[in-house]
Amino acid sequence: MKVGIVGAGMVGSAAGYALALRGGASEVVLVDRNLALATAQAEDIAHAVPFAHPCRISAGDYDALEGTDLVILAAGVAQKPGEDRLSLLSRNADVFAQVIDGVQRAAPEAMLLVASNPVDVMTDVALHASGLPPERVIGSGTILDTARFRSLLGGHLGVAPQSVHAYVLGEHGDSEVLAWAAARAGSEPVEHFAVQVGAAITGEVRARIDEGVRRAAYRIIEGKGATWYGIGAGLARIVQAVRDDQRAVLSVSMATPEVEGVRDVALSLPRVVGRAGVLATLMPELASDEATALRRSAEMLKETAEALG
Numbered sequence: 444m445k446v447g448i449v450g451a452g453m454v455g456s457a458a459g460y461a462l463a464l465r466g467g468a469s470e471v472v473l474v475d476r477n478l479a480l481a482t483a484q485a486e487d488i489a490h491a492v493p494f495a496h497p498c499r500i501s502a503g504d505y506d507a508l509e510g511t512d513l514v515i516l517a518a519g520v521a522q523k524p525g526e527d528r529l530s531l532l533s534r535n536a537d538v539f540a541q542v543i544d545g546v547q548r549a550a551p552e553a554m555l556l557v558a559s560n561p562v563d564v565m566t567d568v569a570l571h572a573s574g575l576p577p578e579r580v581i582g583s584g585t586i587l588d589t590a591r592f593r594s595l596l597g598g599h600l601g602v603a604p605q606s607v608h609a610y611v612l613g614e615h616g617d618s619e620v621l622a623w624a625a626a627r628a629g630s631e632p633v634e635h636f637a638v639q640v641g642a643a644i645t646g647e648v649r650a651r652i653d654e655g656v657r658r659a660a661y662r663i664i665e666g667k668g669a670t671w672y673g674i675g676a677g678l679a680r681i682v683q684a685v686r687d688d689q690r691a692v693l694s695v696s697m698a699t700p701e702v703e704g705v706r707d708v709a710l711s712l713p714r715v716v717g718r719a720g721v722l723a724t725l726m727p728e729l730a731s732d733e734a735t736a737l738r739r740s741a742e743m744l745k746e747t748a749e750a751l752g
């Protein structure tokens with residue numbers, strides 16, 4: 444599969460690197476308004492290929508995206524320390540107006556995978572600018588927050604995060620919802636599992652994990668200026684689900700007809716992802732406070748998207 448990446452900064456290059464290491468694409472093309480940066484990133488990533496899987500890595504302008512099956516959109520501005528994701532919206536919406544036009548001229552049928560923040564509203568922007576069907580305009584959404592949740596919960600329970608099935612729903616941002624009631628370790632509800640392994644999930648444990656997930660980006664950005672490894676791996680994971688028609692259940696963002704009474708809003712829910720994009724959406728069983736928080740998150744995203752116009 445040929446994958447394009449527009450935005451060859453930290454996130455775009457990390458996605459390219461993860462794709463090369465995972466063998467997630469046969470060809471990766473990096474595009475950036477800074478061609479020298481894209482070219483340097485492509486050369487650097489290409490030097491990892493002999494240690495990984497066959498993959499052609501190059502850089503170019505939008506024309507080089509011709510024939511791409513999927514384009515990752517990671518262009519635009521990122522948060523500064525203390526800044527929230529929503530504050531990036533108007534700047535990144537302007538960037539997307541140019542970027543999507545360039546992508547569509549070269550690869551009108553390519554599936555779009557949005558990473559730029561605020562990713563849920565940017566997914567909505569990409570959907571409307573591209574005219575593609577919603578199942579082919581996917582936002583990375585809470586794939587990263589879900590990874591953070593599984594990682595912290597697995598650490599507490601003493602099991603691999605791969606054995607933890609727990610999702611973060613709603614906004615990829617401050618209003619996100621950790622779906623504790625539906626969380627499983629192995630096949631067990633996490634509360635049962637926790638008691639069996641002598642690691643009860645107390646209120647204090649919940650609060651610590653919630654803060655660890657919700658505030659992760661702020662902490663990392665404070666310490667190193669940006670986040671890129673987690674999202675790079677998450678983007679490569681989504682690409683692989685598409686490439687291999689895996690029908691993997693991943694928490695990703697997309698325009699959703701209705702959630703908790705809110706209509707036509709892009710946000711994350713667990714979704715089945717395969718070659719055609721999003722094939723199905725799942726609604727986990729939620730506790731009443733989780734359902735309320737998800738409705739608030741959806742309302743906020745909807746109002747933000749409407750205010751953008």
Ligand SMILES: NC(=O)C1=CN([C@@H]2O[C@H](COP(=O)(O)OP(=O)(O)OC[C@H]3O[C@@H](n4cnc5c(N)ncnc54)[C@H](O)[C@@H]3O)[C@@H](O)[C@H]2O)C=CC1
Binds near residue numbers: 453518521560561
């Ligand atoms: N969805 C998620 O989970 C995550 C999303 N992000 C978001 O990803 C985006 C990129 O972050 P970084 O890579 O750290 O930023 P960065 O500043 O390292 O890279 C952004 C790149 O976009 C390019 N760019 C800007 N305007 C452009 C245009 N009109 N056309 C083509 N290229 C353009 C810049 O030249 C730059 O190389 C940000 O919006 C950030 O908030 C970051 C981490 C996680």
Ligand SMILES: CC(=O)C(=O)O
Binds near residue numbers: 522528587670
């Ligand atoms: C920056 C960002 O969105 C994250 O690391 O979650």
